[in-house]
Amino acid sequence: MARLIRTEKEVEGRFEEVWLVVEEDPLTQWPAGPLTLVGRDATRQDAPERVRGEARFTADIQLPGMLHTAVLRSPHAHARVQRIDFTKALALPGVRAALGPGEAKGLEEEAGFAGAPVAAVAADTFEQAQAALAAVEIEWEQLEVVLDPEEAVARELFTAPSARYARGDFERALAEADVVVEGTYRTSVVLHNSMETHQAVCEWVGETLNVYISTQYIWGVRDAVAKELGMPGDKVRVVCEYMGGGFGSKNGPDEYTFVAAELAKRTGRPVRCALTRREENTAAGNRNATLQRLTVGAKSDGTIVALGGEFVNAVGWSGWSAMTEGPTQMLYACENVRTVRHGAKINTPPMKAFRAPGFVEGTFSLECLIDELAEKLELDPLELRRRNYADSNDGTPFSSKNLMQCYELAQKHWDRRDEVRARSTDTWKHGVGMASQIWFGGGGPPSYAWIRATSDGRFTVVTAMQDIGTGTRTAMALIAAEELGVPLDRVEVVLGDSARGPYATLSAGSSTTPSVGPAVRAAAADAKRQILEIAAQRYDTEERVLDIKDGIVISADGNVSTPLESLLEILGDAQILGKGGRGPNPTGMSVLTFGVQVVEVAVDVETGEIRVERVAAAHDVGRIINALGARSQVEGGIIQGIGHTLSEQRLMDPETGRILTTTLDAYRMPTIADVPEIVCEFVDAPDEHLTNLGSKGLGEPPIVPLAAAIANAIRDATGADVHELPISREEMLRALDAAKKKEKRGAPAAV
Amino acid sequence: MKLTVNGGEHVVDAPVGTSLASLLRNELGLTGTKIACNEGHCGACTVQIDGVPTLSCITLAHSVRGEVTTIEGLRDHPLIEAFVRADAVQCGFCTPGQVVSAAALVAANPAPTADEIRHRMAGNICRCGTYPRIEEAILHWRD
Numbered sequence: 091m092a093r094l095i096r097t098e099k100e101v102e103g104r105f106e107e108v109w110l111v112v113e114e115d116p117l118t119q120w121p122a123g124p125l126t127l128v129g130r131d132a133t134r135q136d137a138p139e140r141v142r143g144e145a146r147f148t149a150d151i152q153l154p155g156m157l158h159t160a161v162l163r164s165p166h167a168h169a170r171v172q173r174i175d176f177t178k179a180l181a182l183p184g185v186r187a188a189l190g191p192g193e194a195k196g197l198e199e200e201a202g203f204a205g206a207p208v209a210a211v212a213a214d215t216f217e218q219a220q221a222a223l224a225a226v227e228i229e230w231e232q233l234e235v236v237l238d239p240e241e242a243v244a245r246e247l248f249t250a251p252s253a254r255y256a257r258g259d260f261e262r263a264l265a266e267a268d269v270v271v272e273g274t275y276r277t278s279v280v281l282h283n284s285m286e287t288h289q290a291v292c293e294w295v296g297e298t299l300n301v302y303i304s305t306q307y308i309w310g311v312r313d314a315v316a317k318e319l320g321m322p323g324d325k326v327r328v329v330c331e332y333m334g335g336g337f338g339s340k341n342g343p344d345e346y347t348f349v350a351a352e353l354a355k356r357t358g359r360p361v362r363c364a365l366t367r368r369e370e371n372t373a374a375g376n377r378n379a380t381l382q383r384l385t386v387g388a389k390s391d392g393t394i395v396a397l398g399g400e401f402v403n404a405v406g407w408s409g410w411s412a413m414t415e416g417p418t419q420m421l422y423a424c425e426n427v428r429t430v431r432h433g434a435k436i437n438t439p440p441m442k443a444f445r446a447p448g449f450v451e452g453t454f455s456l457e458c459l460i461d462e463l464a465e466k467l468e469l470d471p472l473e474l475r476r477r478n479y480a481d482s483n484d485g486t487p488f489s490s491k492n493l494m495q496c497y498e499l500a501q502k503h504w505d506r507r508d509e510v511r512a513r514s515t516d517t518w519k520h521g522v523g524m525a526s527q528i529w530f531g532g533g534g535p536p537s538y539a540w541i542r543a544t545s546d547g548r549f550t551v552v553t554a555m556q557d558i559g560t561g562t563r564t565a566m567a568l569i570a571a572e573e574l575g576v577p578l579d580r581v582e583v584v585l586g587d588s589a590r591g592p593y594a595t596l597s598a599g600s601s602t603t604p605s606v607g608p609a610v611r612a613a614a615a616d617a618k619r620q621i622l623e624i625a626a627q628r629y630d631t632e633e634r635v636l637d638i639k640d641g642i643v644i645s646a647d648g649n650v651s652t653p654l655e656s657l658l659e660i661l662g663d664a665q666i667l668g669k670g671g672r673g674p675n676p677t678g679m680s681v682l683t684f685g686v687q688v689v690e691v692a693v694d695v696e697t698g699e700i701r702v703e704r705v706a707a708a709h710d711v712g713r714i715i716n717a718l719g720a721r722s723q724v725e726g727g728i729i730q731g732i733g734h735t736l737s738e739q740r741l742m743d744p745e746t747g748r749i750l751t752t753t754l755d756a757y758r759m760p761t762i763a764d765v766p767e768i769v770c771e772f773v774d775a776p777d778e779h780l781t782n783l784g785s786k787g788l789g790e791p792p793i794v795p796l797a798a799a800i801a802n803a804i805r806d807a808t809g810a811d812v813h814e815l816p817i818s819r820e821e822m823l824r825a826l827d828a829a830k831k832k833e834k835r836g837a838p839a840a841v
Numbered sequence: 842m843k844l845t846v847n848g849g850e851h852v853v854d855a856p857v858g859t860s861l862a863s864l865l866r867n868e869l870g871l872t873g874t875k876i877a878c879n880e881g882h883c884g885a886c887t888v889q890i891d892g893v894p895t896l897s898c899i900t901l902a903h904s905v906r907g908e909v910t911t912i913e914g915l916r917d918h919p920l921i922e923a924f925v926r927a928d929a930v931q932c933g934f935c936t937p938g939q940v941v942s943a944a945a946l947v948a949a950n951p952a953p954t955a956d957e958i959r960h961r962m963a964g965n966i967c968r969c970g971t972y973p974r975i976e977e978a979i980l981h982w983r984d
Contacts, residue, residue, distance in 0.1 A: 137925040140933025141940060143873020143912035149934075150872040285877045285885060285934035285968050334877075334934030335968050367878040559932025559969055722928045722974060729970030754882035754966060761963040762972040 095674055100530055102338070102443050102599045103413040112535040115608060115673020117615055117782035120572070122775055124717070126640070128572045129774065131718035134564045135583065136332070136557065145332040148304040151291045153360035157186055159349060160219035161363070162209035162226055163373060164201030167437040167747030168233040171199045171208055175227040179211055182225055184218035187211070187356045194352040195318050196345025200233070202407030203439045204748045205372035207345045212353040212361055235437045237747050239381060239404035242434035249405045249433040255419060257484060258426030263396035267387025271463045275384065275455035277797075277815040279404075279742075280377035280734040281370075281757060282444055286334020288374050289364030290343070292350035297321075299351055301328045303343070306336040306558050307596035311343045312588045318348060324589070331586035333558045337730075338443035339375045340558075341598050368752040375442025376740070379404040380414055382455040392469050392477045394424045401431040401452065409441025412448030417456045420682070421528045423480040437747050443598060445730065446790035449529050450797065454815060457525035457798030461805060471802065472497060472504050475526055483680035490777035490784075492710040493526065493684040499771045500524065503688040503706035507806070510690050514807070517696050520703075521807025524688045525798035531711060531787035532681025532780060533604030535672040538592035541570060541613040543621060543666040547641070547655030549574060551583045551613070555594030555606050560789055561719035562602045566610045568715055569783070573614035575638035576654060592669075600683065600787025603715060605672055608781035612670025620666045625650070625657055676779040683791045685709035687728070689799040690766075693807050695826055698819035702732055702800060706769040712786040713776040720788055724770040727792030733760045735797040739816050842903055846871070847914030855902055862886040862897035865911060873912035873937045877966075884965035887938040888912075894945045894964075912937035915944050920982050927978035931969030939965045943979050953979065 092111050099108050124130050139145045176188040188211045191199040197207055209226060213219035236242055264270060290303040299321065305311050308328040316323040333340075350363040365374055380403055387396035401414040411433025419427055444450075464471040476497060482488065504524060513520040539553040551570050557563040567581040574581070584591065595605040618638060625643050626633040635646040643652045658666075675681055690704040705728050714720050737758040741750040751757045776784025801812040810825035817825075844851050846869060853868050862879075865871040865888070874897055877885035881899035888897045891907035915921070920943050923929075930936045939962070946953055946961045953961070958979050967975070 133925050133928060134930065137928070137930050137933075138921070140930045141921050141924045141936050142916045143875075143937035143940075145933055146872070147875075147934060149875065150866075152867070152870075152872075283968055285875070285883070285932065285966070287877070333932060334875075335932040337968075367880065367882075559934075561931070718928050722931065722971065725973050726931060726970030729972060730968070753880060754878050755880075759966055759968060760970070760972075761966060762975060763959045763963045765959075765970075765972045765976075768973060 097674060099534055101601070102447055103416055103449065103530055110535055112674045113612070113671030115612065115782055117612060119776055119778065119782055119784050125572055127568050127578055129714050129717060132564055132568055132578060132716050133718065134561050135567055136563055140332065147286055147332050147334050148289050148291065148302050148330065149286050149334065149364065151302045153291060153293055156291065156360040156362055157212040157214060157353065157357060158216035158219050159210050159212050159353060159361060159363035160216065160223050161207045161349065162223050164204060164206045164208055166201060166230055166232060167204045167235045167237065169201050169230040170233060172229040172231045174209060178227065179222040179225040182218065182222045184214035185211060185222045186213060187353050189349060189352060194345065195348040197349065203437050204746065205439055206407065207373065210349045210353065210363070212357060235747055237436055237438060237744060239402050239434035239436055242436050243402055243432045247435045249409065249435045250411050253431045255415065256428045260396050260398050260426045260428035263426035264385065264387040267395050268390040269463065269466050270385065270387045271459060271466055272385045273455065273459045273462060273813060275382045275458065275813045277380045277451045277454060279379045279740045280444060280738055281740055282337040282339040282375065283370060283754065283757065283759060284335030284337060284339065287365040287367060287370045288340060288344060288346055289362065290347040290350045291360060291362045292347070292354040293360035294354055297325055299326050301326060301347060303328060303330055303347060304333050304340060305330050306340045306556065306598050308556055308586060308588045309554055309593050310341065310596055311347065314343045315347060315351065319351065327589040329587050330556050333556060336558050337445050338447065338598055341443060341596055367754060371752040371757060372749045373439055375409070375440050377444035377447065378406060378409065378441040380451045382414065382452070384418065384455050384459045386459055386463050388463055388467065390467065392467055392474045394422055394478045396426045397422065397424045398428040401429065403431065403433045404436060404438065405433045405441045406436060406438040407440055414448040414452040416449050417452040417528055420483055421456060421480065421526060422478040424478065438742065439749065445727070445793045446529050449794050453525065453527065453794050454797045454801070457795060458801050458813065461523065461802040462811065471524060483682065486678065486680045489676050489679040489681045489779040490712065490775070491682070491684055492773040492775055495773045496684060496686045496708040496710050499708035500686045500688050500706060503769070517694055519693045519695055519807040520690065521803045522688060522690050523799050523802025523804065523806050524686060525795035525802060527685040527791055527795040529683050529791050529794050531600035531604065531683040531791060532675060533595065533601035533787060534675050537594045537605045537609045537672040539606065539609040539613040539670050540592060541617045541668040543617050543658065545658050545661035547580065547658045549576065549581045551581060551610055552591045553585055553594045553606060553610065554588050554591035555585050555602060556597050557585060558597045560597065560602070560723060561716060562597065564719060565603050565607060565715045569607050569610045570614040573611050574618050576641045580641065600789045600791065602787065604781065604786050607715065607785055608783050609670045609672045611782050613668040616670055617666050617668025620668065628657060628660065673781055679779055681780055681786065683711050683786050685791050685795065687795045687799045689803045691800060691803040691807055693804055693822065695808060698822035700736055700804065700817060700822060702766045704767040707792055708771045709788065709791050710773040711788045711791060712780060713784045714772050714774045715785055720772060721770050723788045724792040725768050728768055728796055729760050729765055731793045731796030732764060734816060735800050736816055739818060844905060845908045847910060857903055859902045860898050861888065861900040861902045861905055864902040865897060871911050871913050875934055875937060877934060884942065885935045885938040887941045887965065889941060889945055892945060892948060894942045912941055915940060918944055920944055920947065920978065923978040923982040927974045929971050929974035929978040931971050935965060935967045939967065939975055947979065947982055955980065
């Protein structure tokens, strides 16, 4: 039964208080640990078609008569279109239509960054559309350019009001501390660079707009497009069955969708608008750069008494200011905390959510600072973390927290320190570092699923969610099959179509499995209950003694043992329809994910080359649904983290604001040759307060602690304090030089 | 122009300057070959020409003399099952290119070492980070 509640909703660390209609969640959780299917290894149900190249991505959609779009982008970091004339462009071969500023959402007269979209041309081929762009006559009025986030802060150019937070008395606690450590940390812009670029194909069929789009949120695109075009939501159908990566950059529709919809309307033909790889590197969003000044004060026994910081998010022209101060507020027990966070509005490409936005950056600074504190206190970094273990989130109890168990799992990897350091030579220094992780990932209501059982004993889960490559389709099938008591291959999952299923949440914020999973289990339980009702009548027995195990209907007294398909044969064309909704999150509790990573590195002190040799990860994300898929997620997060820690560097011309690294040759993402040994473990304990599953999300946690763990391993190896990402060779050599000048004591391997 | 793809001969009409990737995808409907960067940096568009891994997005269709093999021609290759078994796929956009590169590798060297795999597969970028699984899939492709 549905009921109305007032609750706090969290997405990517952003909270809002909302009214929510939620379903009751009366199912008790399954017992802890691996079950028949859930918690064990399963290969992906859609792996064969993805591997064989049969999966149809948005990039593969070819509709009859489809036109292609090229987007005119500002070459200036800040300018206004004074005059635009499409006459010559429209006369070129194949060109069908053009849009100027204001003619589709996202095409603006004022361009706030180099790469901002201002106009678009549709033609029979993409090459023709591109050629037409060169023929568009455009005059610009140059406007003042601000590229330096610190200048923006000084001038109070913000994307949103600054966020101030305080508990206790930070100043007084700092004054009373035995030891104080301060640090300034910088992180750079990181690009998502999903393999499939941002794109949409739009076509009008009667009064319905079909949108094929590479997106993390089909329902969100449906609502945003319907709102912008003044249409009812059910007149917009959004389809994304297979999706080529997003990592947070594809949570909304953006200009390419509105451009394709408008051009399709004007031309009466389907229209594709797809970003090129170079546009992807300039205009599709990024993890913003940060500047962070942190202070920690501690007693000589290691008790942290004061934590504070000023955090500047260089947001760019648009985007939001993520909670970079989150780890400083939440990771450790500390009574006196004070933070301020500014979101600098500057003339650079927009911020978009990127895999744990804010917390990746804020964990780098905090966890480096904690290690510097440990060094000063001459305390084991892991022991220092244990001594400052937080039992609540600023007074709010955790729904579950097993970080201590993660530390226990990590202990054996941490104990390799002496052995690893002993491998050091004159030039190659080896060391071990660690960092902890805290992040959201509890998901929330609403999300819904339907299950259809047919006379052949097969089941179809129907839900308007999406699988962006994380394996959520398979996770849902596992949950349904476990609850139904049938083999996995009896369950199909239909997803990725807003017109063909009930609402499901977005695939971001590590929220899909914890949000949709409980709805799928509830739907399966509903379907199973109906099946057992039929079985009770068919076999003239009591419903309560019946169950389904491995596809067989059985009774506790042993009188019934019939394959499910034999029972369901009597359905004929009748179907059993189960439905389920996601229940509420526990009230008055913080639902968070935790983990720790231990990294082994080798540093060439002559050249500054850094090799990550081994990463051991232990994460607590509640119940594990697919053990194989979970390990893949952790590995992927770690590898992506190695990229932004060591090699990925987006360069911008500091004078003009133009992006200099626009290709995958210049922007260096990890290859298979850059991958270390990765060991991954889970606590795998259901969160007893969270839904009928006790599962949290896992997409983001593994990328959170990695950069800090690498930096701490570098300090262990060389004594050098790294305060900047990426840790290029130049940065490494600078840090080594600074360490030499400081003549640090206690640097274990360099001495 | 004439082109042999996956054992079949095709006569196609394509303007000079058309890339092999574009011809395969748009003229022949072989969309298993993906275009992710369209400038030869990522490997998603990898096909084989006479068994040699080739970046089809920077290969002019008219310059192709040999026999082209795309992912559609490798759908029965044991590597497919090896990739599925090892979970060597997340979003799957780079995966067909990975399989085409790997098929060329194991054809030349049926028992590659981990180092050889890392060397020969380094031109195929996977943003989801399935690399350890790809390595495992290729190491055990005949199992």
